Amino acid sequence: MKIISAKCTISAVGPNQYPNTGYPEIVMVGRSNVGKSSLINSLCTRHALARTSGQPGKTQTINYFAINEQMYLVDLPGYGYVEASKAKPTEWGEFITNYLRNRQMIALIVHLIDLRHKPMKNDKNASEWLMGLNIPYIIVGTKADKISRGKLPAHIAAIRKELMLPAHVPALIYSKETGEGRDELWRHVRSVLAGRE
Numbered sequence: 001m002k003i004i005s006a007k008c009t010i011s012a013v014g015p016n017q018y019p020n021t022g023y024p025e026i027v028m029v030g031r032s033n034v035g036k037s038s039l040i041n042s043l044c045t046r047h048a049l050a051r052t053s054g055q056p057g058k059t060q061t062i063n064y065f066a067i068n069e070q071m072y073l074v075d076l077p078g079y080g081y082v083e084a085s086k087a088k089p090t091e092w093g094e095f096i097t098n099y100l101r102n103r104q105m106i107a108l109i110v111h112l113i114d115l116r117h118k119p120m121k122n123d124k125n126a127s128e129w130l131m132g133l134n135i136p137y138i139i140v141g142t143k144a145d146k147i148s149r150g151k152l153p154a155h156i157a158a159i160r161k162e163l164m165l166p167a168h169v170p171a172l173i174y175s176k177e178t179g180e181g182r183d184e185l186w187r188h189v190r191s192v193l194a195g196r197e
């Protein structure tokens with residue numbers, strides 16, 4: 001994907017602030033610190049488009065990044081970080097569950113799981129809830145550079161099993177350090193967007 005322009009346009013905490021340009025939205029979800037903001041930067045080959053941090057809880061609002069004036073990559077706050085969230089099943093604030101439940105422009109939910117660890121209870125809850133929304137859904141295993149190559153298939157298989165992913169749900173790997181997975185994820189995004197037209 002050739003990135004001609006990538007800019008942070010809006011930080012929203014409620015529907016009044018969502019954009020009305022009509023671009024489809026590709027949404028990053030996952031536990032705090034899993035690498036959602038880093039994934040947006042890496043997809044755009046920009047270092048500091050989305051703010052990242054070694055500390056969980058960095059992203060606190062729904063952040064829209066307009067790509068090539070044709071789609072948004074949407075960065076969400078993570079779940080599983082107690083101070084940043086209310087006690088929802090997915091441990092997200094209500095504004096996030098409302099966004100995911102009601103926003104018609106969502107074309108794809110990208111659910112990030114850290115490849116180093118088995119999915120936790122909150123990952124399983126989130127996955128089940130997200131699949132119930134009936135929006136195209138994909139798993140991306142992050143931090144692939146932290147796992148030896150030979151072990152990656154076993155880690156992906158463990159994620160598929162723990163989350164009970166149906167066969168039609170893709171599970172890709174990604175590393176922001178090496179860029180591995182970038183082309184494949186963009187290919188998938190493009191095919192999902194082509195299917196909406």
Ligand SMILES: Nc1nc2c(ncn2[C@@H]2O[C@H](COP(=O)(O)OP(=O)(O)OP(=O)(O)O)[C@@H](O)[C@H]2O)c(=O)[nH]1
Pocket residue numbers: 030031032033034035036037038039051052053054055056057058059060076077078079142143144145146174175176177
């Ligand atoms: N080695 C490695 N580190 C990564 C990768 N992706 C993200 N990280 C690191 O993981 C940490 C968290 O990254 P963020 O992108 O801020 O995570 P986030 O999911 O946006 O976190 P919140 O905004 O708190 O929900 C940072 O220290 C990143 O540098 C990756 O592919 N490889």
Ligand SMILES: [Mg+2]
Pocket residue numbers: 036037038051052058059075076077
């Ligand atoms: Mg973030």
